[in-house]
Every structure is written in structure tokens, then in C-alpha cells.
Amino acid sequence: HCYGCGRLNEHGLHIRSAWDGDETIAVITPRPYHTAVPGYVYGGLIASLIDCHGTGSAALEAYRAAGREPGTAPALRFVTASLHVDYLRPTPLGTPLAARGRIVESKPRKVVVEIDVMADGECCAKGRVVAVLMPEHMIPRAE
Template sequence: MRGDEPKSLQERYAPANSCWGCGPANSEGLRIRSFPKNGEVIAEWKPEPKYEAFPGVLNGGIIGTLLDCHCNWTAAYHLMNRAGSDHPPCTVTAEYAIKLLRPTPTDNAVSLSARIVDLTDDRATVEGTLSAGGKVCATCRGIFVAVKEGHPAFHRW
């Protein structure tokens, strides 16, 4: 992050988070940066060759991680807003399904977008997409749950 860039949800609310997919504190991780925009949460991420399944194509497991973390932050952000809180609850993935629709090229950044389709006090159903070159390459639908005291993830951010 440069000094003039806005902070992502991860940088603002969980700067010490070490998650491999979204943790700002994990120098070896993917370090996605998610931003609220017009009711959705968006991100851009630039693949490196080490994340390819084969030359020029992003690995499906990496795609799953990107969508899982991005959708989880979408859930946390919207649960925070629903509760009127100034900090998001720690959320975990209860379930998620990824559909790989076409090969995802690695020559340019991929775009992530996620939106809430159902929201209660402690859980959110989120749908997300990963696009490259203006084409949707993968979709995700997941349920993300705010954890309570005693859960191992409770104080992770």
C-alpha cells in the first residue's frame, strides 16, 4: 500500500491478521485488498507466475482462496453495518462453493466482486465473482458466520 491509497477493509480493521489469503501481516500470502463500493465489495489482485496451474492460467485453488477471503470480508463488513458497530465481527466460512467457468488468465489483474444475498444478525450468504479481461471466470456462493467468544478465530482481528 502506498501512502496516498485508501486503506482496504483488511488494512483498516485487521492490520495484524496473518491469514494467507487476506492478511496484511502475511508477507508470503496473497494479501487481497477489499473495498466497499455501491453496496458491493470489490478488489483487484495481480497474479504472479508462481500461482499458475500451467503457463498463463491461474490455479483453481488460488481462485477459491481469493473468493473465500473476499466474500468473508464482504460478510464481516455488512454484519458490522447491520449491528451499527465500528468494527466487524470475526467471521468464518461455514460453507462455500466455487464454480470455475473458464480458464483465468494471469497476464493482467483479476477483479473480485461480492454482494450480500441474505443477512441475519450473525450470518451472511454472499455471492461473488472473479473476472479477468471483462469476463467472469469463476463464481462463489458461501455462508459466513460471526463467531463468538471461545472460538479459535474470535480475536483474529
């Protein structure tokens, strides 16, 4: 249901994180309505990309640490405990944005991820996400 990464949110961004070597990657292309100043991406969208890629990266790391394939049961889902974003330059609209994540701390219930958001080869924003494992009783069950 999450706006950023939820597959069940028909209006969402559908962010998908994957391993790319020792880093994680997620790529989205902002739509024309994701604008702030004409021609540039709204900062909230960049924060959403960092947020959801951070929790997605945390889940990938937890599955890897457990020796499991992503998506296998029981689900390992993470939520954001802390989100920090530094906006470095205006982010152009109409070009794919690549979020590249690095795991900087990994514990069973907490993962810290640093993320660079790239557009046309330029780093437009940097972020840091502290993600915590959701308790199993909070994870919705498929019906």
C-alpha cells in the same frame, strides 16, 4: 495470519474487501508462481480469493448492519461455513482479478455472499460463501 486476507502473513495475498456501491470488491494480481497450466491461474488461488472476499464482505455487511465503521472494536470477524466455486473459463495470468460480491442473505451471525471473479471484463468464476460470525473468545487479541 490467513494466507488469503491476513495482514500478518508475509507470504499471503493480502486481499482487502471494500464497498463499491451496493457490491463489495477486492482486486489482486496473481504472481507468476500462481500458475496451473502456463499462462493461467491455479484454481486454488481463485477459490482463496472467493473464500476470503466472502468473509471480508460478510464483515463489511455486519459492520454496516450495526451502524459501525469497519475495523472498530469489538471486532466482527467471520469464517467460512460453506464455499462453492464454479470455474467458468480459464483465468489468465498477469492481469488483475476483481472479485465482486453481492450480499444475498444477512443475519446477525450468518451472511451469504455471491461472488463473480472477473479478468479483462470476462467472468471466469462464480462462488457462493456462507460466512458465520466468529465467537469473541476465538478472535486473537492485539498485544
